[in-house]
Amino acid sequence: MPPALKALLAQLAGLAVAFGVGRSGVLPAGIWPLVAVQALAAAGAATLLKSARWWRWIHLGFTPLVAGALLLGIAPGWYLAAFVVFALIYWSSFRTQVPLFLSNPQVAEAVAGLLPRELPPRVIDLGSGTGSLLRPLARLRPDCRCEGVESAPAPYLLSRLLARRQPNIALARGDFWKIDWSDYDLVYAFLSPVPMPAVWRKACAELRPGAVLVSNSFPVEDVEPERIVTLDDRRGTRLYCYLPAGPKPLAKKGIGNR
Known part of the structure; x- marks a missing residue:
């Protein structure tokens, strides 16, 4: 129901x-x-x-x-104004059961440490909110392509405004379920316990070997994470790191490879 x-x-x-x-x-x-x-x-x-x-x-x-x-x-007008403000901020939270959560700079530092160094990585933030993860991450890893998808109008517009001078950030308003995740090296989610089973299924179906799914605070039920990163911040944030498609296979040695 x-x-x-x-x-x-x-x-x-x-x-x-x-x-x-x-x-x-x-x-x-x-x-x-x-x-x-x-x-x-x-x-x-x-x-x-x-x-x-x-x-x-x-x-x-x-x-x-x-x-x-x-x-x-x-006066009734105040109720209408409050409704409009909350609708612009939370939009479809009543349906998705995903409120607006903001990531702190310590999380961005930890995520930056999980990214590969050998090639420019590509990251997507599912429900990117105001861009609180992507902006510090883009500064820490200027070689990284940082992408975010947000459905609520107000956080999306604010994120566009705040990230306007960071060329390695790309933001879109829409539904992250409709996006193909196969091109990303890291998928970041700070959602709620409710959508995590569906996130896991989509990650298993689309992520390539070696790509990491990072869930802030909410583990995937009945799935053992590859790694748990506990941060030294005020709330003791935990990042649950998964490899849905398994580790990246080692390159085969051939002629000229040593």
């Missing part, structure tokens, strides 16, 4: 429970006891529907925030 449909069903279940309890007369007078019952029931329904844990926190806070905003009498 799509996450958005689960969320809708959970909210409807919460409303039904709140309506029934309210009609029974067991609650104290006032709106807030009713709001609390709805929020708790919606979170419980989300648990029964096996929604991701963070959805439960959203259900717990959704109705109380709506009730509080209504009591404050905020």
Whole structure:
């Protein structure tokens, strides 16, 4: 079941429970006891529907925030403005379950150390956001072709603006699932646990031997990484490194090769 449909069903279940309890007369007078019952029931329904844990926190806070905003009498235009801003930033996160994560400079340094030295490498950042990985990586490895794909309009436009003077960065707005990954030496993903099985399947189908899949913070379930790089940053970031197509085969020695 799509996450958005689960969320809708959970909210409807919460409303039904709140309506029934309210009609029974067991609650104290006032709106807030009713709001609390709805929020708790919606979170419980989300648990029964096996929604991701963070959805439960959203259900717990959704109705109380709506009730509080209504009591404050905020003009409707502010709600529209907030919706537009969040839509431009997060775009299809409700469908992909991939929020906006920003990589720090320590991650870029670690990724630069994973790139091959013998030939100019080519890297793609899946969901490149504001370009927080690609810009420092492009400076550390000026020989590297750094590419990023981002679907949300606001982060994409900001990344284009910030990277306008770095010629070895190429950015595109679109869907990274529709791109062929076979030409890349390293595929970087800082997504969420939800899409990682599909990322692994696509990497296994398209990456060439020796190409590395690097997942920031989210391992591929039931797949042993070739290497785990633990960074000395504030959150103790872990980079899970995989070789989906196996290691690069050694060059065969022939005449003139020693």
